[in-house]
Amino acid sequence: MTERVIAPRGRGFLFLDSHPAGCERIVTDMWQAIPTPAEPPAKQPVALVIGSSAGYGLAATLAGIKRAGIRGIGISFEKAPTERRTGTAGWYRTAATARLAAEASSDWVFLNGDAFGDELKEQVADLIGQRFGGRLDYLVYSVAAPRRTDPDTGTVYTSVLKPIGEPYRTKTLVFEDGRPEIREVETGPAGGDDIEQTTAVMGGADWERWITHLADRDLLADGFTTAALSYIGSPLTAAIYRQGTIGAAKAHLEATARTLDERLGKLVAGRALTSVNGAAVTQSSTAIPGIALYVGLLRGVLGDRLISPAGQLAELWDQLTGATELVLDDEGRVRLDTWELADDVQAQTAERWDQATTDSISTLADLDWFTGEVRRLYGFDVAGVDYDQPAETAIPWPNPTT
Template identity: 70%
Template sequence: MPSRILTPRSRGFLFLDSHPAGCARQVRDMWDACPDPDPWLDDSPVALIIGSSSGYGLAATVAALKRARIRGIAVSFEKPPTERRTATAGWYRTAATARLARSIGRDMVFLNGDAFSDDVKEQVADLIERRFGGEVQYLLYSVAAPRRTDPVSGTTYASVLKPIGAPHRTKTLVFDEDGAPEVREVETAPAEGDDVEQTVAVMGGADWSRWIDHLAGKNLLSPGFSTVALSYLGSPLTAGIYRQGTIGAAKAHLEATARELDVRLGDLLDGGAVTSVNGAAVTQSSTAIPGIALYTGLLRGVLGEAMVSPLGQLVTLWDRLRGSARMGLDPENRIRLDDWELADEVQSAVAERWEAATTDTIADLADLDWFRAEVQRLYGFAVPGVDYGQAVETDVPWPAAG
């Protein structure tokens, strides 16, 4: 494919193309912002990161490689470039992450495939056995997907974003074709039929548990093995569509799965399982949820630079997993990385702005410039230091295993 000058073209918050140079620079900036490892971390444990190419999964991978000194396998599901379209942003970010891993001599294999499938699980198991000494010390699970096919039954489940029990009305933030912000009231119909069960089947803990079963069945989990699934709790302002809705039911199932796995792994390997409750961020998943865009923009308006990035949160998570910091579990056996967001004074300030938010006032209440840029950066645009007037090669290869 010839080099092209790429400009951001979108339908709402979804962009049609991604920018390779912007994605690469974004990963490089994350890498440079990540602190060096503690000097006493002189080993290189094997980790498996599932969902490694975007959002919190990408932050987990960068922090793991540079801060936690891990080696291992990263799994994601991305689309390659075609004659008409660029590759997905995660494709380019993975290529950039692989280059940085090689630059410090870190042995990391990046697999592109459906993490829900048994075929990918078998590929990972084979790599652990052949390349990484037959044992994995950490498994970090960060998967958000619209559907999942159960490898045993062949049934395909689809997740939905719906409240449970009654329609839910909320404010939400949209931008018109000229980029002007508008605050609207939207109503979402409640879940019906098997919507809750389908969403739990996709976004709950079933696949996470299958990963543990698959690797344990091949004796590939090390003594003291630890696993973490990333989750989100969120504000009371968004609870009606999120934590009290179908996605919330899936998150509750994920947390219940963690408690079950914690008992099993404790008995089997003196290991453990927890969920990590992360704070708000602009991600491809979050922008699809009614009200979340408005909430996140207002939160940034309140906190400014004090808002903790996904990288900052995942550095803290790896420090806790590797023993550089206290685990700090809540009564539900969850690592809490969202205290900066859910502090009473922060939520009170955001709630005041939420009540006052209209199309006429939103520019004074939310950090809209930051929010617009964050959405564009999901696709490699609006990244400082990138010349978007330059043509770029879009046919970037997936990183070879080496």
């Protein structure tokens, strides 16, 4: 029996199961929120989205199909449903994305595997050659992972969330029995090779390896463009993020973009850049101390002016395809986070941060929105879904041969 009633069981920001119907509805809602272009795209460029099942990578896939008319390949690493557990939320979101792509007459293959491995790189290269005309126009890199195995050496690198130099003490938001509580937590500084390990996972090494692999197979189209999705964030969280181990990895990612940009310019008159996105509730971000509190307070300041990942990635595709002007900062980055980092927005958020206590947090942050967004990551709290009804859990992975 693969139909059952699925309840949101878990602890804190983690849930044991996901809801297939809720995940499908979330993808549909994201699709509908992406504006239809004034004119249909003149062609269907071929794109590869690495990390296509969640967060900004999912938004990149949906916005690319709807705004830019892309076809191509999406890669993610998800768990299939079993007799005891549902599939991961990304499994069900991928099935929903494949359905929407088919309805939009966009040819897509979704692959489930380790994006860090050379075996998957070779599989993708074969698909581009055999199914997509042998030329790739765009590659969007959106990978967040706890570890990476180096294909050359077999070394396993593990990323950590730590400040650099000194311990980091911050307010953080937790929920005990559904009740919000503000606590202070301390994270010890990076030691040993923590920075190098995190950079090996979250920096630009794998992105560059993808480009090298595809270039060696002569699969990059003239004018090929690649973008890696990144984040800078607020001064309120800088010590644990931009100035911490993850920030070191992001700096490496941006340095890789500059190296790749020069290389691609000479090779195919192409370009490489990073896209700095604004804050969002993701499974990765909720694990970072202080981020949950910050995002809840930011939403309290901005309300509906907070721009969703789908809205941001629609803007990115417009810039990448030339529908609008490509605007880069002094570091050569697309900035989709200006709404978040505006001086007045940060000042108001910082003021609320200083005032935040367990007693006051419900008046300073939009906690209903935040907790709803966390639950929606797993397909719960989605309008229009009847959670009292049994849901089919044995949703198959999209068949790459159809």
